[in-house]
Amino acid sequence: MKQEYIISAYSENHIGLLNRITIIFTRRKVNIESLTVSESALAGISKFTIVVNEEKGKVINIVKQIEKLIEVLKAFYHTNEEMIFQEIALYKVPTQALMESDQIEKMIRSHNARILEITKEYTVIEKTGHKEETQALFDGLNQFGVLQFIRSGRIAITRSPIEKLSEFLRERDALFSKLEAKEK
Amino acid sequence: MTTKKEIKNSPKETIEITGSEAMIRSLVAEGVETIFGYPGGAIMPIYDALYDFGHHVKHVLVRHEQGAVHAAQGYARVSGKVGVCFATSGPGATNLITGIADAMIDSTPLVCVTGQVTSGLLGTDAFQESDVIGISMPVTKWNYQITSPDEIPEAIAKAFYIASTGRPGPVLLDITKDAQFGKLQFAYEKCTKIRSYVPEFPTDKKHLKKAADLINSAQKPYLIYGQGILLSGAEKELLSFIEKTGIPAASTLLGISALDSDHPLNMGMLGMHGNYAPNIKTNECDVLIAIGMRFDDRVTGSISTYAKQAKVIHIEIDPAEIDKNIKTEVAILGDAKHTLRLLTTLLEEKKHTEWVNEFLVARNKEEEKVIVHDLNPSKPGMTMGEVVRLSTNLTDNKAVIVTDVGQNQMAAARYARFSQSRSWVTSGGLGTMGFGLPAAIGAKFGAPEKEVILFAGDGGIQMTVQELGTISQEKLPVKMVVLNNDFLGMVRQWQELFFEKRYSFTEITSPDFVKLADAYGIPAATVSERKNLEAAMKTMIDAKGPYLLEVKIEQEDNIFPMVPAGASVSGCILGTDEM
Ligand SMILES: Cc1ncc(C[n+]2csc(CCOP(=O)(O)OP(=O)(O)O)c2C)c(N)n1
Ligand SMILES: [Mg+2]
Numbered sequence: 033m034k035q036e037y038i039i040s041a042y043s044e045n046h047i048g049l050l051n052r053i054t055i056i057f058t059r060r061k062v063n064i065e066s067l068t069v070s071e072s073a074l075a076g077i078s079k080f081t082i083v084v085n086e087e088k089g090k091v092i093n094i095v096k097q098i099e100k101l102i103e104v105l106k107a108f109y110h111t112n113e114e115m116i117f118q119e120i121a122l123y124k125v126p127t128q129a130l131m132e133s134d135q136i137e138k139m140i141r142s143h144n145a146r147i148l149e150i151t152k153e154y155t156v157i158e159k160t161g162h163k164e165e166t167q168a169l170f171d172g173l174n175q176f177g178v179l180q181f182i183r184s185g186r187i188a189i190t191r192s193p194i195e196k197l198s199e200f201l202r203e204r205d206a207l208f209s210k211l212e213a214k215e216k
Numbered sequence: 217m218t219t220k221k222e223i224k225n226s227p228k229e230t231i232e233i234t235g236s237e238a239m240i241r242s243l244v245a246e247g248v249e250t251i252f253g254y255p256g257g258a259i260m261p262i263y264d265a266l267y268d269f270g271h272h273v274k275h276v277l278v279r280h281e282q283g284a285v286h287a288a289q290g291y292a293r294v295s296g297k298v299g300v301c302f303a304t305s306g307p308g309a310t311n312l313i314t315g316i317a318d319a320m321i322d323s324t325p326l327v328c329v330t331g332q333v334t335s336g337l338l339g340t341d342a343f344q345e346s347d348v349i350g351i352s353m354p355v356t357k358w359n360y361q362i363t364s365p366d367e368i369p370e371a372i373a374k375a376f377y378i379a380s381t382g383r384p385g386p387v388l389l390d391i392t393k394d395a396q397f398g399k400l401q402f403a404y405e406k407c408t409k410i411r412s413y414v415p416e417f418p419t420d421k422k423h424l425k426k427a428a429d430l431i432n433s434a435q436k437p438y439l440i441y442g443q444g445i446l447l448s449g450a451e452k453e454l455l456s457f458i459e460k461t462g463i464p465a466a467s468t469l470l471g472i473s474a475l476d477s478d479h480p481l482n483m484g485m486l487g488m489h490g491n492y493a494p495n496i497k498t499n500e501c502d503v504l505i506a507i508g509m510r511f512d513d514r515v516t517g518s519i520s521t522y523a524k525q526a527k528v529i530h531i532e533i534d535p536a537e538i539d540k541n542i543k544t545e546v547a548i549l550g551d552a553k554h555t556l557r558l559l560t561t562l563l564e565e566k567k568h569t570e571w572v573n574e575f576l577v578a579r580n581k582e583e584e585k586v587i588v589h590d591l592n593p594s595k596p597g598m599t600m601g602e603v604v605r606l607s608t609n610l611t612d613n614k615a616v617i618v619t620d621v622g623q624n625q626m627a628a629a630r631y632a633r634f635s636q637s638r639s640w641v642t643s644g645g646l647g648t649m650g651f652g653l654p655a656a657i658g659a660k661f662g663a664p665e666k667e668v669i670l671f672a673g674d675g676g677i678q679m680t681v682q683e684l685g686t687i688s689q690e691k692l693p694v695k696m697v698v699l700n701n702d703f704l705g706m707v708r709q710w711q712e713l714f715f716e717k718r719y720s721f722t723e724i725t726s727p728d729f730v731k732l733a734d735a736y737g738i739p740a741a742t743v744s745e746r747k748n749l750e751a752a753m754k755t756m757i758d759a760k761g762p763y764l765l766e767v768k769i770e771q772e773d774n775i776f777p778m779v780p781a782g783a784s785v786s787g788c789i790l791g792t793d794e795m
Binding site: 043044047048051052055059092093096097099100102103104105204207208210211 | 349350353354357358361378409410411412413414416417418534535536539540
């Protein structure tokens with residue numbers, strides 16, 4: 033059964049890693065619903081967060097293939113329930129519309145959104161939330177004509193108390209010492 | 217012709233040299249003795265440096281870059297070392313891709329070095345610029361573009377470490393011309409660790425114990441092994457394992473030669489054109505022990521009917537192979553040699569006489585229905601099987617057998633006999649026609665003391681036949697047998713069996729192979745009658761230099777047994793009458 037999974041991968045910050053990772057999906061004809069890459073809590077280590085709608089078996093296979101890449105430290109997969117996640121959206125609406133009624137203002141309040149910039153011509157509104165939430169605000173604002181709209185890829189964090197990566201790096205250090213011991 | 221420059225053996229001391237010289241010195245530091253390659257504009261500085269180091273490293277000039285990479289593969293397979301090849305940018309580099317893909321799927325360690333346009337021109341569609349990093353990404357274990365001379369030693373050290381450790385594979389280094397020309401302070405240090413890469417995992421003792429319990433209590437245990445045995449050098453450990461436990465064993469196409477063909481527990485080969493017993497017994501055993509193999513679809517047939525009755529134990533170095541195709545009861549991550557050694561100590565001494573006998577009964581069935589006719593044909597036309605068997609009989613099962621792809625390959629896999637490890641070279645996962653001839657060149661450089669015999673089809677040999685030029689220039693004593701059936705035989709077989717004999721574009725003509733060889737100065741002969749075969753084969757084997765023997769084969773012979781595509785291994789058939 034297909035469902036949404038969040039794949040997180042930690043890698044060295046090297047040229048070409050994004051390409052190496054995405055071709056794993058392309059080859060299996062799996063569509064990437066959303067993707068974000070940025071530096072993790074540890075300097076020099078990038079974190080990829082990739083959302084797919086797929087069967088579990090395929091996701092496991094993909095995660096193993098990602099992990100097989102030389103420069104990838106570790107990859108995980110989670111269901112939405114296992115993670116806390118957010119997306120951010122920006123909306124540009126005509127300032128005129130904001131002036132003419134209090135509807136937009138009410139919407140901003142009720143959606144917990146905020147205004148980033150107001151000029152004579154346009155106002156930029158920002159909202160973070162799940163896709164349904166950012167979409168709901170879009171649908172609301174669009175009654176007044178949204179001039180521009182952009183939604184980010186998903187970022188996500190596990191519900192476990194410690195960052196998985198630091199746990200993992202500790203394990204890996206232990207593994208390397210074990211392997212070195214075997215060689216001796 | 218070269219000049220001589222000495223390499224002093226003090227790796228700690230740094231010297232100022234060019235990137236090109238650093239490249240050659242780094243390769244020498246990695247123990248490289250043979251490079252297969254072809255020059256061109258973007259790699260000229262490296263070739264210039266090579267001119268000074270001919271006494272440290274031998275360069276073999278091929279006739280096409282595909283030849284270079286297949287030769288490097290053949291070299292790696294027989295020697296266990298990393299195969300190395302050079303090509304220029306653009307077309308030189310793209311010509312390598314087939315071989316790199318082949319090495320990737322067959323886990324062959326390679327380091328391929330390609331020249332690249334000057335770094336300032338990258339991305340400008342410069343002359344002979346192609347995005348080799350992008351193109352080779354999906355078919356390399358790792359690749360890297362070097363744009364500055366001081367990256368060279370470290371990149372090479374990493375390349376060799378990655379290519380040769382864990383599950384081996386091809387690595388490509390693309391080096392811009394300015395990085396070859398530029399200078400650096402050179403010192404070489406081998407790579408021993410990359411924090412993001414774990415070549416092998418330590419053996420999990422719990423899983424080991426669980427596997428041992430399963431094997432000890434099994435009534436009908438069956439061991440199947442792949443190239444992992446050869447790659448980890450676990451031949452002895454495999455032997456101890458089966459001899460202690462009395463468990464019958466069969467090999468994948470790439471595992472051939474890891475176990476003596478004559479060993480009483482060696483049941484032969486698995487797969488689509490494998491032996492009958494190994495295939496059908498897969499669906500009758502109670503514990504299936506798979507070592508260093510990946511359950512390729514040519515081995516499993518239909519997955520949904522594969523070994524459903526058995527508890528599967530998978531010993532494998534690559535975590536991505538575990539549970540990929542076949543769900544396991546116990547998976548032990550790790551290298552085959554180490555794992556087998558530990559596992560064998562936990563096993564009870566046994567003899568599974570009745571169970572082994574069941575294999576022999578099935579073997580007899582294949583013997584009667586297939587093998588007798590292949591080896592002692594009643595028809596006048598020669599079979600591939602008899603030619604292959606004669607060659608290994610005449611060489612005491614000690615020759616390195618290299619094949620191309622198609623019926624010739626399957627006949628060689630089925631009828632060649634082996635007594636020595638790493639004496640079988642074939643293109644498995646990719647099934648690359650044209651692999652054979654250049655791979656045989658590489659194999660001869662990798663094992664000069666051994667007889668190297670190539671079996672190729674009339675179709676496949678024509679895909680890389682230009683490498684006769686390399687053999688000629690090197691005066692390389694490779695023995696080549698062209699099994700000529702005037703057809704793209706394997707495809708014709710499928711057309712006969714599954715496409716109502718509609719022979720669509722599988723009739724193929726060939727040049728006069730004797731004249732062709734003669735044009736290259738290579739002695740050759742052709743045989744069309746059985747009575748002349750043995751003498752002709754002896755002449756070939758006795759030849760001091762290269763020799764080509766064309767054997768005219770019965771045109772429409774088929775390879776059996778066969779597990780038809782998508783069928784179950786228990787549906788392995790022995791002839792057309794069973795279809
Ligand atoms: C590069 C490449 N192209 C096409 C094929 C498909 N193919 C597999 S076997 C075969 C026929 C090979 O004919 P030949 O070399 O004469 O060998 P035979 O089967 O007759 O022994 C073909 C065309 C392939 N494996 N590789
Ligand atoms: Mg043929």
